[in-house]
Amino acid sequence: xxxxxxxxxxxxxxxxxxxxxxxxxxxxxxxxxxxxxxxxxxxxxxxxxxxxxxxxxxxxxxxxxxxxxxxxxxxxxxxxxxxxxxxxxxxxxxxxxxxxxxxxxxxxxxxxxxxxxxxxx
Amino acid sequence: xxxxxxxxxxxxxxxxxxxxxxxxxxxxxxxxxxxxxxxxxxxxxxxxxxxxxxxxxxxxxxxxxxxxxxxxxxxxxxxxxxxxxxxxxxxxxxxxxxxxxxxxxxx
Numbered sequence: 001x002x003x004x005x006x007x008x009x010x011x012x013x014x015x016x017x018x019x020x021x022x023x024x025x026x027x028x029x030x031x032x033x034x035x036x037x038x039x040x041x042x043x044x045x046x047x048x049x050x051x052x053x054x055x056x057x058x059x060x061x062x063x064x065x066x067x068x069x070x071x072x073x074x075x076x077x078x079x080x081x082x083x084x085x086x087x088x089x090x091x092x093x094x095x096x097x098x099x100x101x102x103x104x105x106x107x108x109x110x111x112x113x114x115x116x117x118x119x120x121x
Numbered sequence: 122x123x124x125x126x127x128x129x130x131x132x133x134x135x136x137x138x139x140x141x142x143x144x145x146x147x148x149x150x151x152x153x154x155x156x157x158x159x160x161x162x163x164x165x166x167x168x169x170x171x172x173x174x175x176x177x178x179x180x181x182x183x184x185x186x187x188x189x190x191x192x193x194x195x196x197x198x199x200x201x202x203x204x205x206x207x208x209x210x211x212x213x214x215x216x217x218x219x220x221x222x223x224x225x226x227x228x
Contacts, residue, residue, distance in 0.1 A: 035217075037166075045158075045166065045209055047217040095165055105214045107156040109177070111165040 002026040002110045004096045009115030016086050016119070022079040022096030022112055030054065030074040033099035033106050036081045038092035039114075048094070049081060053102030064090075086119045093117075123148055123212045125220035133228040140197040142223045144210035149190050154214030157186055157195045160222075161206045169208075170195065200225070 008020040020036070035050040049070035050059045058070050069082040079096055093114040099106035124147040134140055144155070153173035158166040168177040170186035173193055183198040197204055205227050210220040 044222045045160075045211075045219040047219065050217065100171065105152075105154050107154075107168065107171045107211065107213045108158070108166070109168055111167070113165050 002098065004098060004110060004112030006094065006096050006112045006115040009094065009117045011118045011120065012086055013121050014086060014088055014119055017082070017084045018086065018117060020081040020083065020094055020096075020115060020117070024077045024079065024096075024098070027098070029072075029077040031102055033102055033104070034070075034072060034079045035097045035099060035108065036070060036079075037095045037097050037108070037111075038090075038117075039095070040089070040092045043092075046092075050099070051079070052104075057103070083117070086117075088119050091117060091119045122216045123150065123218055125210055125212060125218055127208075127210060127220035127223045129223060130221075131224045131226060133226050134200055135228045136200050136202055138200050140195075140200055140204070140225055142195040142197075142208055142225075144188075144193040144195070144220050146191040146193075146212060150193075150212050151214050153189055154212060155186075155188070155193050156211045156213055158209045158211065159204075159206050160209065166209065197225075202227075 003025045005023045033052045036048040051070045067085045071080045095114045096112040097108035098110040100109045126145045128143045155173045157170040160166040174186045207222045207224045
């Protein structure tokens with residue numbers, strides 16, 4: 001059974017940093033692209049960042065480019081999101097999602113339960 | 122970037138009724154790279170449909186997807202109590218953008 005378990009969400013001040021993790025199990029991690037998708041309170045879904053199966057290619061939404069970095073450790077079956085220069089509008093539940101393939105195009109086949117990031121002074 | 126517009130914003134229906142949800146793209150979606158997701162309150166999204174019309178594993182056959190080019194539809198043939206939720210479409214060929222969602226609520 002595919003399992004994705006996010007962690008690392010917290011309350012942080014504007015301008016601060018946070019690193020999210022997503023521990024994966026139940027599948028061969030390196031065979032699948034992974035993404036982070038966020039959802040602000042009461043709002044819809046927003047794709048944030050993506051990384052291919054090997055980790056060689058990464059992509060970020062314009063709203064986080066230059067501030068967030070996605071990475072993965074295939075030896076630890078873990079996905080990361082390093083978030084710097086956090087802003088109030090980064091407040092959201094952050095979901096880890098498994099792609100349907102190692103590289104594009106892929107839909108989001110499995111989702112974690114999410115971790116809450118709150119940016120506030 | 123492809124922009125997806127879902128309509129209506131809210132659909133008020135009774136159990137047993139048919140639900141028709143629309144997703145319109147600002148430009149042609151190549152190879153029907155269009156997915157639908159269901160999200161219930163407090164839960165993560167769940168994949169329903171990929172490739173515009175292919176049901177994901179375990180999805181009941183009352184859910185069906187159709188369309189091509191810029192116009193896509195998710196149909197729920199007979200609403201069950203557990204189907205009342207928010208539904209999102211997503212283009213995954215280029216920009217990975219989501220529509221703003223359609224809420225299906227109990228009338």
